[in-house]
Amino acid sequence: MRELINYRPIARVVSVLLVIIGVLMWTGVPFSAYYDEPTQPLLYAGVTTLVAAGLLWLISHRKKDGRTASVAMLSIHKREGYLIVALSWVAMTVFGMLPYLYSGMLPSVPDALFETVSGLTTTGASTLTDIEIQPRGLLYWRSLTQWIGGMGIIVLTVAILPLLGIGGIELFAAEAPGPTSDKLHPRISETAKRLWFIYVGLTVLEGFLLYFAGLSPYEAINHALTTMATGGFSTRNASAAAFSPTIQYIIILFMFLAGVNYTLLYLGIKRRWSEVWRSSELKAYVGLIVVLTAIFTARVSYHTEDTLEQCFRDSMFQIVSLITTTGFVSADYTSWANSLTMVCFVLLFLGACAGSTSGGIKLIRHLVFFKNSYLEFKRLIHPQAIVPLRLNGQIVPGRIITHIFNFLLLYLMIFVLGSVVLSILGLDFITAVGAMATSLGNVGPGIGGVGPTDNFAWLSPEIKLFLSFVMIVGRLEIFTVLILFTPYFWRLN
Amino acid sequence: MRELINYRPIARVVSVLLVIIGVLMWTGVPFSAYYDEPTQPLLYAGVTTLVAAGLLWLISHRKKDGRTASVAMLSIHKREGYLIVALSWVAMTVFGMLPYLYSGMLPSVPDALFETVSGLTTTGASTLTDIEIQPRGLLYWRSLTQWIGGMGIIVLTVAILPLLGIGGIELFAAEAPGPTSDKLHPRISETAKRLWFIYVGLTVLEGFLLYFAGLSPYEAINHALTTMATGGFSTRNASAAAFSPTIQYIIILFMFLAGVNYTLLYLGIKRRWSEVWRSSELKAYVGLIVVLTAIFTARVSYHTEDTLEQCFRDSMFQIVSLITTTGFVSADYTSWANSLTMVCFVLLFLGACAGSTSGGIKLIRHLVFFKNSYLEFKRLIHPQAIVPLRLNGQIVPGRIITHIFNFLLLYLMIFVLGSVVLSILGLDFITAVGAMATSLGNVGPGIGGVGPTDNFAWLSPEIKLFLSFVMIVGRLEIFTVLILFTPYFWRLN
Ligand SMILES: [K+]
Ligand SMILES: [K+]
Numbered sequence: 001m002r003e004l005i006n007y008r009p010i011a012r013v014v015s016v017l018l019v020i021i022g023v024l025m026w027t028g029v030p031f032s033a034y035y036d037e038p039t040q041p042l043l044y045a046g047v048t049t050l051v052a053a054g055l056l057w058l059i060s061h062r063k064k065d066g067r068t069a070s071v072a073m074l075s076i077h078k079r080e081g082y083l084i085v086a087l088s089w090v091a092m093t094v095f096g097m098l099p100y101l102y103s104g105m106l107p108s109v110p111d112a113l114f115e116t117v118s119g120l121t122t123t124g125a126s127t128l129t130d131i132e133i134q135p136r137g138l139l140y141w142r143s144l145t146q147w148i149g150g151m152g153i154i155v156l157t158v159a160i161l162p163l164l165g166i167g168g169i170e171l172f173a174a175e176a177p178g179p180t181s182d183k184l185h186p187r188i189s190e191t192a193k194r195l196w197f198i199y200v201g202l203t204v205l206e207g208f209l210l211y212f213a214g215l216s217p218y219e220a221i222n223h224a225l226t227t228m229a230t231g232g233f234s235t236r237n238a239s240a241a242a243f244s245p246t247i248q249y250i251i252i253l254f255m256f257l258a259g260v261n262y263t264l265l266y267l268g269i270k271r272r273w274s275e276v277w278r279s280s281e282l283k284a285y286v287g288l289i290v291v292l293t294a295i296f297t298a299r300v301s302y303h304t305e306d307t308l309e310q311c312f313r314d315s316m317f318q319i320v321s322l323i324t325t326t327g328f329v330s331a332d333y334t335s336w337a338n339s340l341t342m343v344c345f346v347l348l349f350l351g352a353c354a355g356s357t358s359g360g361i362k363l364i365r366h367l368v369f370f371k372n373s374y375l376e377f378k379r380l381i382h383p384q385a386i387v388p389l390r391l392n393g394q395i396v397p398g399r400i401i402t403h404i405f406n407f408l409l410l411y412l413m414i415f416v417l418g419s420v421v422l423s424i425l426g427l428d429f430i431t432a433v434g435a436m437a438t439s440l441g442n443v444g445p446g447i448g449g450v451g452p453t454d455n456f457a458w459l460s461p462e463i464k465l466f467l468s469f470v471m472i473v474g475r476l477e478i479f480t481v482l483i484l485f486t487p488y489f490w491r492l493n
Numbered sequence: 494m495r496e497l498i499n500y501r502p503i504a505r506v507v508s509v510l511l512v513i514i515g516v517l518m519w520t521g522v523p524f525s526a527y528y529d530e531p532t533q534p535l536l537y538a539g540v541t542t543l544v545a546a547g548l549l550w551l552i553s554h555r556k557k558d559g560r561t562a563s564v565a566m567l568s569i570h571k572r573e574g575y576l577i578v579a580l581s582w583v584a585m586t587v588f589g590m591l592p593y594l595y596s597g598m599l600p601s602v603p604d605a606l607f608e609t610v611s612g613l614t615t616t617g618a619s620t621l622t623d624i625e626i627q628p629r630g631l632l633y634w635r636s637l638t639q640w641i642g643g644m645g646i647i648v649l650t651v652a653i654l655p656l657l658g659i660g661g662i663e664l665f666a667a668e669a670p671g672p673t674s675d676k677l678h679p680r681i682s683e684t685a686k687r688l689w690f691i692y693v694g695l696t697v698l699e700g701f702l703l704y705f706a707g708l709s710p711y712e713a714i715n716h717a718l719t720t721m722a723t724g725g726f727s728t729r730n731a732s733a734a735a736f737s738p739t740i741q742y743i744i745i746l747f748m749f750l751a752g753v754n755y756t757l758l759y760l761g762i763k764r765r766w767s768e769v770w771r772s773s774e775l776k777a778y779v780g781l782i783v784v785l786t787a788i789f790t791a792r793v794s795y796h797t798e799d800t801l802e803q804c805f806r807d808s809m810f811q812i813v814s815l816i817t818t819t820g821f822v823s824a825d826y827t828s829w830a831n832s833l834t835m836v837c838f839v840l841l842f843l844g845a846c847a848g849s850t851s852g853g854i855k856l857i858r859h860l861v862f863f864k865n866s867y868l869e870f871k872r873l874i875h876p877q878a879i880v881p882l883r884l885n886g887q888i889v890p891g892r893i894i895t896h897i898f899n900f901l902l903l904y905l906m907i908f909v910l911g912s913v914v915l916s917i918l919g920l921d922f923i924t925a926v927g928a929m930a931t932s933l934g935n936v937g938p939g940i941g942g943v944g945p946t947d948n949f950a951w952l953s954p955e956i957k958l959f960l961s962f963v964m965i966v967g968r969l970e971i972f973t974v975l976i977l978f979t980p981y982f983w984r985l986n
Contacts, residue, residue: 342916346909369902376899377979398891405898406869409862416839423835429923486870
């Protein structure tokens with residue numbers, strides 16, 4: 001009889017992750033050295049992380065029942081899958097905040113934890129009040145946490161979550177096998193390799209473009225890392241408002257690409273355009289950006305004295321930034337008009353395509369809702385008829401529709417409950433809903449006291465810890481985290 | 494071959510409704526006479542309405558295909574059912590606002606229309622800035638519109654909507670047959686008679702209790718009419734805050750009863766208590782009120798200098814008033830604390846039991862959501878197992894779960910879109926979401942500029958017309974109204 005949960009593969013995966021984290025910390029050391037900053041924080045944080053990884057490896061490698069564990073031999077079932085996902089994020093957070101603590105850049109644990117979770121979840125909300133006076137090596141690490149988190153989330157949503165049956169995403173992960181078996185499929189590593197290639201390639205490409213457009217290599221690298229992760233951490237206090245129009249347009253383009261399903265990006269690279277354009281989600285994504293940009297441009301140019309080009313650029317930048325949940329800011333969208341503030345708030349709930357690094361609900365789920373709502377009227381008129389929902393030409397089973405609807409409702413329910421918690425912790429109405437929406441959707445800026453020109457530094461430690469948990473819940477598509485708190489998870493039947 | 498829509502039964506039903514409306518207008522004439530006010534407005538409005546009813550009757554009674562129509566012979570199908578519901582509300586609104594217009598109490602059409610729709614939908618939001626200086630006879634008519642609307646809604650939700658398959662309410666309407674046939678069932682009239690008896694009985698009982706507790710007969714009648722409708726129109730500017738504790742407790746009791754499913758009230762009258770207590774929705778309803786009252790009492794007593802009894806009474810009154818969507822006010826809930834304002838805002842989305850006069854989403858739908866969410870985790874862990882959702886011991890079919898979820902999401906979507914529209918029409922964030930939530934949920938008071946101590950008089954005519962439409966959409970459970978705007982409705986296949 002097998003145990004309920006086999007902890008050895010979990011320890012193994014986490015230990016491998018920590019090795020990656022530790023080594024990546026060291027990639028910041030050259031920046032620290034170049035800018036004449038202390039190199040110890042990143043160096044020692046890397047050492048600590050690698051030692052911990054080694055210890056975990058030893059534990060996971062112990063002989064058991066006379067067998068040594070090898071990755072191929074390890075049987076990873078659903079329960080282990082959930083725990084790997086959750087514990088990976090916990091472990092990355094615990095060790096990821098060491099540079100902030102060691103350096104004294106963020107000496108308090110709630111601040112350092114918030115900044116790290118905000119990085120790894122690609123949220124981009126910050127507790128730093130003045131970014132430009134911070135050590136460059138540490139800011140690079142801060143950007144890198146987002147890039148690591150972005151990579152993690154692609155592997156998670158394209159390769160792992162569909163196997164766990166989370167969020168109905170088997171629908172849009174054409175590359176991944178359906179959740180027919182309890183065992184995770186070995187094809188994960190093959191898919192992951194392909195995604196890795198696209199992710200790294202686009203990051204490098206954007207970095208070069210930003211550099212040629214005038215950014216320093218350091219800033220080009222930082223912003224390339226946080227754009228492709230739809231993270232939104234910047235090395236400037238004014239975020240992208242500090243940059244030239246050309247740079248802003250480059251960032252818009254790569255935010256857009258970062259919001260596309262990686263399966264489609266892969267098909268695009270292979271020039272299989274007809275398959276790319278079959279995607280209803282991509283059409284919705286492009287259409288939404290076009291329509292909203294037109295409306296915003298008209299409204300903003302009516303409101304300000306700026307040139308039409310600037311109105312267009314500011315509108316498109318903010319819309320793409322919010323829909324992709326990147327959270328870069330090139331203009332204060334809460335200063336435009338009541339109605340545009342309201343629309344921007346609603347955009348916090350959209351998210352771009354599933355299988356991208358973007359957070360939030362994702363457009364595919366909204367599509368399923370809109371299509372089914374329309375069909376529901378047909379079902380009312382013709383109660384005897386069978387009216388199936390089709391997406392990209394395929395019938396979506398009722399069970400998956402229910403699951404997606406349940407996700408949508410749970411998402412909104414958590415938003416509401418979290419807003420109540422934040423108001424109990426002292427926030428006013430607008431700041432509470434703004435902070436909750438932007439944290440759960442992994443966007444970054446919100447409305448009210450956490451608007452695009454504010455930061456999260458002024459919030460109480462309790463609020464920072466609470467929002468850190470919320471960011472992880474949002475990033476891991478809710479079910480992955482909450483399932484650990486149900487009795488079903490901890491008993492065999 | 495039959496026509497797509499048979500308009501004769503629709504005209505017939507509307508004409509009967511208008512006769513009732515016209516005659517009921519005249520019941521306000523004695524009040525006008527008693528208080529030395531002009532009697533013409535109500536008198537002439539009644540005449541106009543009855544003349545219109547007569548004309549409609551003649552049209553519906555015309556011979557066609559050599560047959561005269563008799564109600565028994567008329568074949569009412571789904572399409573006619575939807576149109577009857579929608580057009581009834583339109584017709585009642587058009588004629589219901591005549592007294593306001595004829596008297597000059599609300600001389601502008603948007604104001605008169607808003608007040609009438611707010612009455613008939615049992616919302617209770619008002620455009621009157623000073624209620625106490627208004628003619629008594631007209632205020633009686635204003636209260637009566639709510640009572641008429643409340644009666645209409647019970648017949649609708651218990652007897653008609655289940656036949657149309659709207660909102661998954663066949664679930665909780667134990668008395669109504671399922672939507673198996675396209676033809677409306679003749680048992681409607683029998684069920685309606687029973688509901689009518691309970692509704693009238695409780696109204697009379699409350700009226701007497703309020704009178705014995707010290708209200709004038711006039712005020713006792715008015716508040717009994719608007720309590721049982723969960724309407725919330727008052728004859729006092731201060732609403733229920735103007736009354737003694739005893740009267741407030743009586744109103745709490747009857748608001749509570751008005752929020753109970755009428756099928757359960759019927760079983761209660763028959764003393765079939767075991768069947769009453771089997772209802773999960775009733776348990777949730779009672780439990781929610783008890784828990785929230787305890788929390789609010791503690792928080793309010795911490796915040797104010799009031800006696801514990803007053804804190805308890807104020808808390809319970811506001812909670813029962815909001816959950817049942819009555820909207821009477823005995824204390825300003827937005828003045829207590831950020832967190833309680835937020836919770837009160839959330840309460841605008843609850844609604845009491847289905848099959849009562851309360852508006853909003855209704856607890857049964859929330860129950861289905863909560864139960865299914867929990868089961869969804871079980872389904873994730875055991876993907877091969879069939880995990881059905883049970884309510885009151887019965888399995889809820891997947892199709893109905895999907896329909897209920899779709900209702901919930903559509904409700905929230907309309908709330909969001911409506912808030913955007915209101916912000917475009919000039920309202921600030923909090924007032925927009927407050928006005929939208931309270932109108933869609935047929936509650937009455939909101940937050941922000943339409944809080945419990947404010948009214949809707951200051952809003953622009955466009956906003957008043959828009960909110961009138963929203964109140965009707967909310968009251969008729971969304972699908973009933975929106976289906977008229979789909980192509981499916983207007984073509985045979
Ligand atoms: K972000
Ligand atoms: K009401």
